[in-house]
Amino acid sequence: MEDFLIGLAAPILRGIFLGGLYVVIALGLSLVFGVMKLINVAHGDLVILGSYFAWAIMGWLGIDPFLSLVAGVPLFFVLGFFVQKFIINRTFRISLDAALIACFGISIIVQSLCQIIWTPFNRSLTTAYQLKTFAVGPVTISLRYLLNFIGGLAVMIALREFLRRTYLGRAISAASQNEPVAERMGINPNRVYSYAFAIAMACAAVAGVLQGLTFYFSPASGSPFLIISFGVIILGGLGSMAGTFIGGMIFGLTQTLGAYLSGGSLMVQMLAPYLLVFVILSVRPQGIFGR
Amino acid sequence: MVVRYKMKMPRLTTLAPIAVLVVLALFPLIGIPLSWLNYLFSFFIYLALASMWNLLAGYTGLICLCPHAFVGLAAYTMAIGTWVGMPFQVGLIAGAAVAAIFALVISYPVFRMKGIYFAIGTLVLPEVLKQWFNYWRPVGTAYQGGGAGYSVIGLAGFSLGNKYWLALAIAAASIFVVHIILRARLGLGLTAIRDNENTAASSGVNIFRVKLSSFLIAAFIMGLAGAAYFIHTPKIQPSGGFSISWLLLPLMATVIGGEGREEGPIIGAAIVTFLRFLLADYGAWSLFIQGIILIVVVVAMPQGIAGLLRRVGAYRFPVKLFQAAEGKIHKNLK
Numbered sequence: 001m002e003d004f005l006i007g008l009a010a011p012i013l014r015g016i017f018l019g020g021l022y023v024v025i026a027l028g029l030s031l032v033f034g035v036m037k038l039i040n041v042a043h044g045d046l047v048i049l050g051s052y053f054a055w056a057i058m059g060w061l062g063i064d065p066f067l068s069l070v071a072g073v074p075l076f077f078v079l080g081f082f083v084q085k086f087i088i089n090r091t092f093r094i095s096l097d098a099a100l101i102a103c104f105g106i107s108i109i110v111q112s113l114c115q116i117i118w119t120p121f122n123r124s125l126t127t128a129y130q131l132k133t134f135a136v137g138p139v140t141i142s143l144r145y146l147l148n149f150i151g152g153l154a155v156m157i158a159l160r161e162f163l164r165r166t167y168l169g170r171a172i173s174a175a176s177q178n179e180p181v182a183e184r185m186g187i188n189p190n191r192v193y194s195y196a197f198a199i200a201m202a203c204a205a206v207a208g209v210l211q212g213l214t215f216y217f218s219p220a221s222g223s224p225f226l227i228i229s230f231g232v233i234i235l236g237g238l239g240s241m242a243g244t245f246i247g248g249m250i251f252g253l254t255q256t257l258g259a260y261l262s263g264g265s266l267m268v269q270m271l272a273p274y275l276l277v278f279v280i281l282s283v284r285p286q287g288i289f290g291r
Numbered sequence: 292m293v294v295r296y297k298m299k300m301p302r303l304t305t306l307a308p309i310a311v312l313v314v315l316a317l318f319p320l321i322g323i324p325l326s327w328l329n330y331l332f333s334f335f336i337y338l339a340l341a342s343m344w345n346l347l348a349g350y351t352g353l354i355c356l357c358p359h360a361f362v363g364l365a366a367y368t369m370a371i372g373t374w375v376g377m378p379f380q381v382g383l384i385a386g387a388a389v390a391a392i393f394a395l396v397i398s399y400p401v402f403r404m405k406g407i408y409f410a411i412g413t414l415v416l417p418e419v420l421k422q423w424f425n426y427w428r429p430v431g432t433a434y435q436g437g438g439a440g441y442s443v444i445g446l447a448g449f450s451l452g453n454k455y456w457l458a459l460a461i462a463a464a465s466i467f468v469v470h471i472i473l474r475a476r477l478g479l480g481l482t483a484i485r486d487n488e489n490t491a492a493s494s495g496v497n498i499f500r501v502k503l504s505s506f507l508i509a510a511f512i513m514g515l516a517g518a519a520y521f522i523h524t525p526k527i528q529p530s531g532g533f534s535i536s537w538l539l540l541p542l543m544a545t546v547i548g549g550e551g552r553e554e555g556p557i558i559g560a561a562i563v564t565f566l567r568f569l570l571a572d573y574g575a576w577s578l579f580i581q582g583i584i585l586i587v588v589v590v591a592m593p594q595g596i597a598g599l600l601r602r603v604g605a606y607r608f609p610v611k612l613f614q615a616a617e618g619k620i621h622k623n624l625k
Contacts, residue, residue, distance in 0.1 A: 108582035282400030
């Protein structure tokens with residue numbers, strides 16, 4: 001029994017730490033979802049684009065992937081701003097379905113672009129500290145999982161302070177709470193959408209680095225991240241940072257515990273989060289905190 | 292009684308599609324190049340998928356992101372069926388039936404979801420199935436099943452001409468079914484739901500049943516079309532059967548052609564087929580270009596090509612011509 005509990009401790013810790021990665025991805029998704037009620041189905045692919053960007057910078061300049069974010073975050077921010085301004089805002093005026101299809105188009109473009117530039121082979125961000133482990137009592141933990149947790153916490157706190165303290169952040173919160181009223185208070189919704197998408201892209205850049213340190217990635221590996229982070233949003237609720245954080249932990253735990261309890265089956269590890277999303281949606285079709 | 296006599300003469304608008312169908316059916320007999328039969332085969336498959344996707348997205352308002360679940364399930368049922376000694380023709384129908392049963396099973400949970408939740412809820416399903424079929428090995432040796440997939444056996448003697456006729460029949464059936472549905476009570480219910488679900492419900496439309504009918508029909512015909520494709524390419528793997536391109540094809544065809552218009556999928560499927568074969572040698576570039584086209588169409592002409600044609604009045608002249616010809620025929624009959 002004691003052995004079982006100690007054995008259980010490692011996957012639990014790993015799950016909680018892995019949750020940090022899902023939190024970073026979900027925060028970007030939920031920001032866009034909050035203001036536009038639109039799920040950006042390209043978000044998973046944008047995360048993978050972030051991984052590839054860091055990988056390319058690493059190969060080119062030989063610097064640490066976290067340092068590459070100095071260039072990556074502003075670049076993704078600007079890119080997101082213009083994508084929203086020139087593509088999604090225009091389609092959003094037509095209908096929500098048109099915007100969804102445009103996002104789907106972006107997803108295809110990003111995926112094929114990654115494949116054209118970086119070939120379809122599996123890559124990973126290989127660093128000196130990537131495979132380092134440390135022991136906490138009887139449990140060994142990989143450093144990369146801890147980095148996910150720290151990264152998730154840092155992005156969450158930064159985003160929270162941004163949404164609370166800056167004018168733009170408050171505008172975004174206002175627009176996501178009640179858009180018609182926000183518009184009457186002098187907030188330009190199109191501008192808010194653009195900034196929200198830009199911040200979501202910046203989150204994707206950060207998530208890309210964390211993801212690349214943790215898993216292998218190929219151009220097609222974005223869709224699990226989209227589905228999991230969507231699950232995190234509906235579990236954690238919109239606009240609630242703490243909820244999103246707990247949601248991320250739950251999905252991380254589902255994955256690692258599912259794998260552990262099934263004896264390391266890859267299928268269960270992949271299926272468990274999907275089934276969780278589907279079950280939540282079937283039981284509460286508007287999401288747990290849906291209005 | 293005069294009216295009755297007039298009704299006996301079939302209208303030209305009914306005759307014209309039949310004439311087109313007959314001409315298309317004659318193609319394998321008059322010996323046109325095999326490559327053309329190939330192109331047309333793909334066109335028919337894409338057309339059947341697109342017209343079903345149009346029924347769901349354009350007329351019912353269900354942005355269903357799981358055609359690849361139906362295609363993959365139907366194709367797998369057929370392939371596994373041939374391994375246990377079923378003739379592939381039976382497997383084809385059984386596959387479509389399994390796709391429809393799957394649609395029935397998931398209908399209760401997914402119809403509770405609305406709008407964007409429905410889209411994501413359906414997007415999860417093919418991913419789950421793909422993972423499952425990656426490990427499942429019901430029949431065959433260690434060299435089949437799982438990631439290696441199955442080949443459809445017992446196809447000897449089924450020529451390209453036969454496959455062509457099969458695909459033509461499926462495509463014609465899909466268009467005919469949509470045509471009939473739109474003119475029946477079901478079609479009225481569907482468009483009412485698409486335009487406003489609450490109003491439709493309060494006007495006495497049984498939302499669940501109406502949605503379910505169109506969902507089941509779409510699943511059945513999509514399954515049929517997908518399985519027919521895998522008769523032509525008789526090897527199915529999880530990555531091919533549940534490939535996202537089965538979603539991309541009908542979605543692109545419908546959006547480019549014109550969502551919610553009967554002629555939209557026909558135009559769109561023709562363009563998509565043309566693009567596919569034109570860009571076939573360019574690998575990932577092909578997808579890249581298709582993505583760009585998709586976005587340009589959504590931004591520049593959200594009604595699709597059919598909508599554009601209607602707006603510039605391109606149909607006015609042919610319709611006038613038709614009416615004139617019809618008038619002349621009826622005059623001569625009197």
